[in-house]
Amino acid sequence: MIIGEYLQKSKSKIDDLTRSDLYIVTVIILVGFAGFGLGRLSLIEDSKEPVRIEFPEHLSASVLNSGKTTEGTAVPSVVNGLLVASKNGSKYHYPWCSGGKRISEKNKIWFDSAEEARFAGYTPAANCKGLK
Known part of the structure; x- marks a missing residue:
């Protein structure tokens, strides 16, 4: 054809x-x-991981204990500090970052601000988002 x-x-x-x-x-x-x-x-929906919110242990404890206070006592807003560094290292982290979680309790140094950590000779960790 x-x-x-x-x-x-x-x-x-x-x-x-x-x-x-x-x-x-x-x-x-x-x-x-x-x-x-x-x-x-x-x-596509099955491959997405759920969002998990994790609180640092020292902050969680202060929030739980804040309801048990009397009028005469005050609970500090942050128990140890805002930033953590290791005695043996040169970087500072947020307590909830992976680097901050890996520091053992006996080696932790706490700082209230980034300026205080820099003054002590520490630099921000690159893997901890938000540090400057």
Whole structure:
């Protein structure tokens, strides 16, 4: 057969289709695309990790104990300090950063500000976001 004959046969078959046939074919194609898209979307949602909020232990303890105070006592807002460094290291961290969590309690040095830590000879840790 020649290409022209195939073209003529396909045109005649398209002319034989009614509106309801075209509607059914269109609906089937759209449902297929929607199903594929929803399947892909479900894979993306499953791969996301949930958000976890972790509080430093010394801050959690002060918040829990703050409800038990009497009028004569005051609870400090931060028990130890805002920044932590190691006696053996040269970097300072936030207590909730990975580097700050790895410092053992006996080697921790606490600072109330970044200026105080810099004055003591420490520099900000690069892996702790927000330190300047």
